[in-house]
Amino acid sequence: MPCALLGDRASGKTTFLGLLYSAQVKYGTGVHDDFRFHAPMASLNVMSAVYEGMKDARFPSATLKEEITELSFIFGYLRKVTGKLPYYIRQQNWVKPFSTLRFSAYDVSGEDIEEFIESGIASRPLIQQLLKSVVVVVLVDCSKMTTDIDTAPYKKMLRYDSTVAKLLVAFQTYKKQEYDRLKDSGVSPDPPMIYPAFVLSKFDTLRDDVLARLGLHQGFPEDKRARKEYAEALLRVFVPQTLSQIRGGKVAGVSMDKAAYFLSWVRTETQEGMEPVGQPRIVRTGFRPEGGGEPDFSYDEYVNFIEHFRRIANKIPDEVLESEKFQAQSLIRPN
């Protein structure tokens, strides 16, 4: 299942992926043992370098960021039924105890899919792959949320909103075209769906005065519904076009209603009364029985993010199979 990761320049994309990797490592080695992940060598090389740097209190370097165009992980979720089977049986190949899901993140910008927006044709394989994404993760940089409309961050956010809205319309159009193509070829696919996930990155930098002016309290709520309302209250202000296109996806034939919201923050070292000099350093957790020396970040949010994919994984395979079936038919069809 391809997953598109959209984020503005310096919105924390690499840090997000590094923290996701860090969460995967921790969650995948936990006592529950119901989540596994695997990464291809190229992705592993980059992510382990990012991970090492973070464990050394450093944010990802610009050189590392440039190396990322596509990153893949395979997530494996222990199936509920097989999880209850005895260990010996679970280990047998025929049991297939894990439902797997391929998380591929592409680093994309508006320009990357300009060709599709302008011509309606996606000729580059990477863009085709990207447009097939079933999950679209949108990073919204909270450090750019400002109530001062004459500032550069305000204008950057305006531009970012337009870019993401454009990308979402492109995803929706592509999905609808593919759906119509499948139908025309005699396949009966399910109505197309996109699962948007918003990550409020650098949430710790969201200023109190911004929250106060928007009538929001400090701190993200725990309750699922309250979380959604809180996040949407922020997004309605800073990315209204994006939100309107998600809401309107259904009327254009591609439902995008099942949006999920997550926070990302990583604590940085501050010295009281002094301005930080140079690149901030990441605070690391102390050593405890369950681990330590990790970046101090919103781990629970990342676990929620991983778990969110478990729910999607239960719904996606049919669509993927249909698509693969269609491609197979196309290959054997004589010209």
Next chain:
Amino acid sequence: MLHVAIVGDRDSGKTTFLGLLYAALVKSGSDKTDDLRFHAALDSIEEITGLFQQLMSGAFPDSATKEGMHEFSFELAFEKPRGGVLARFGSRNQAAGTSTTVHITLPGRLDEQHHGFLQETATGRGRWRDALDADAVIVLADSTKLAPKGEDPEPGPMETYDGRVEAFLTSIVRWRARGGRDVLHPIFVFSKFDAIKPEVVRAANVEPTPPDVSKTGPRAVYATTLLEPNLPRTLAVLQEADRGKLRFARPSYFFSSVRTEAKAHGRSEGIRLRRIDGAGWEPDYSGHEYFALLEYLGEIAAQTKD
């Protein structure tokens, strides 16, 4: 699909009008509780988001944006019936739960049409051809150019424009005599209504603000009182008995205004932005008029589907 054509004089605010219509869509379609949903078409999204950015930055559209903005397509749906001030569109049930494609064309300035188009020796091409087939025509009346009714035989500032709109509507009548849709919905939008000259309002003996959007009768009287001295030929075409196959629906009237403010460092004046409770900013414009217009377009779309 609902085809809508927008015509207007030079600098009458056509592009700003379209941008504000999009702003109204974004505002009324981004909350879960909103009963409007819209989705922009891929071939319009680049231009319309660029225009939105300019308006939300407090700037009027620049010349490049005006040149590039020719159409805007979107899917529009109303999720449930609506009452209140917009109850006049009582058959909302027809549109509830269904969506329609709205294609808005900005064919250009009326003086750009080539001569043969108006004389019926040519049928026009491209966007002007789309305009001939429109379900609704939005005629922009630049309120800053409205003149009071007077004894002076001198031509008013809108006389030429009036002639062009009349010719355009007449060419639609001729075109539709051959076939096509048999109803055309004329919609008058008073652009820059906040800048109407006080003497025009005084001479017309009307209030400075139009009647509420729900009061269709008084609103029509108000609008025609202002339009009659300025667009008499246009109004006459709409009332002519002999129109062949084409029928004009009863005209609708909307009033657009956007507050401006002086920009620093000698830059030209820009759009004033206002805070909305818990929802950020938006241009300080007559949003309720735009929402009413969107409702009206939804209503026409429902009728067109029947």
